[in-house]
Amino acid sequence: MDIKKFDLKKFILSKINRKITLLFIIVGLIAPSIAIFYFYNISISSYPESLSTNQAPLLRTIAITIIILIGINTGIIGFFISRSISRPIKDLYFATKELEKGNYNIKLDIKTCDEIEELAHAFNKTTASQAKLQEERKEIDSAKTEFLSITSHELRSPMTPMKAQLQMLEEGYFGKLTKKQKDSLAIVIRNADRLDRIIVDFLDISRIEAARLKFNFQETDIVELIKSTTKFMDAYAKEKNLSLVVNVDKLPLIEVDSDRLSQVLRNLINNAIKFSPDNSKIEISAVLDREYIRFSVRDHGCGLTSENQIRIFEPFYQVENANRRKHGGTGLGLAICRGIIESQNGKIWVESKPEKGCQFNFTIPTKPVKQIKPIKILFSDKGLIERKIKEEFSTILGPLGEVEFNELKSKNSLGRDDLVEYIDYLTELFIIPQQRGRDFKNSIEKILGYDKDEINEKEFMPCNYSNDEVVKRN
């Protein structure tokens, strides 16, 4: 950005009180000048020639002095009057800023006995109702989480006798089963298990949302943990003849919840296995990156489109895939991973290109966080990114923005590459100026979580990705 140029006009007229003071000074100079000019003319014409010529310099000096004095006086008065107007406006401004930050306790105390006081009064009322709404919203939110938690428990209770009876049938407790009975029972059992997994996932989500997920931080050997998790997953990988390759150097012992970390790793490896073609390999690596350890799971499967890269961490979002039905998961796995990682201050994101496989990355701080943050998973940021992009379109392009946005959305072109291409196209056709286009791109990248400062390109691209393939969640 260029350095701000000093603009005299802007300096003098940028504030209300300066404007009014200047107005008073001008009026204070012009009004007495005109008055004295007439008085001077009249007095000259009514007195004899000699007297007026003798007294003329004195009269002129007095006149000028009076004009200047009046000018100064009106200037001072103007300054105080304008300050009485601009001060409450300034208070209002700061109160609005506070409100924007989410401080609903702000109350204005303006006693000017005029419209500004009325405005302040209206402002206070609005703030109070906003605060009430906010309070209600919080209550609804916690009620939702509570509801989720209670229903999940209630749903899980009947699973116990149900699964026990099903297993007894299967194990032949009540006599030998025919083939058809066995097949039927297998379907019931498989779906009961699936239902149970969904319930468990819901419970996890309700815990993450209420920041009630317990982290049991203990000094852990990360390398050992990765190896044991990979070994555990190897049984599943063998079904497709996949090889799990672990690339880890020495890592410091850090305090983490090994169960949770292993849960995330298992989930990512499980996904990688699902979407890998037979006989390919999956690489798992971990490196120390300043205050974080960065883990990545890389597959050579079908990869993700830009749209899917954005939405993959949303709950119940599942990539349409021929294999999908075959390994129907709950659609909550990645959303839970995000919850587990983000609630302890880590980040999770994906790098991918269609047909070139994808790489899931996440970071864990080497020093555990003291306060576990509540993370919204359900009903929250579904479409949040889209909404933000839409807003940006409206700010930059005005009413046209929404139309353009909807068209891009219908074409499924809301990925970073598509958007950059679109903005370039706009600047090339001079629909928006260069500088604006750059700003537009920057804000889009920010929304998509692509932050240039945070990604050390060389380090972050262990799989030869070019940097424009990165979509990062914040």
Add this chain to the structure above:
Amino acid sequence: MKKKILVVDDEEDIRKSVKMILEVNGYEVFTAIDGDDLLNKIGQVTPDLILLDIMMPGPPVQEIIKQIQNIKIAFMSVVRISDARKRGLCSQDNIVDFFQKPFNVTDLIDRIELILADKKYID
């Protein structure tokens, strides 16, 4: 002689199911519906093992188990409990295992067999 197991759970279907499983596997099974009933039942028979649901209406389980010192107890819970909390709950020597509901039938039988094969606690 058949080993005796007392199943304590407030849900009838769970009591019934566990009883069925255990009886097929050669145990003698008694049931109780809550903590008070449990104390009442152990006055009449001395089981080799108590399968105790950790969350039941009535008197808190933590209070009940203090009164039972020489019978093995295995907890059952539908709520997932972290390892750290499990260790905290297993404060008494006679608490021998922890079953997560919904349990696997084969796993339940195997573990109970193992618990009851241990001679140490048999008077």
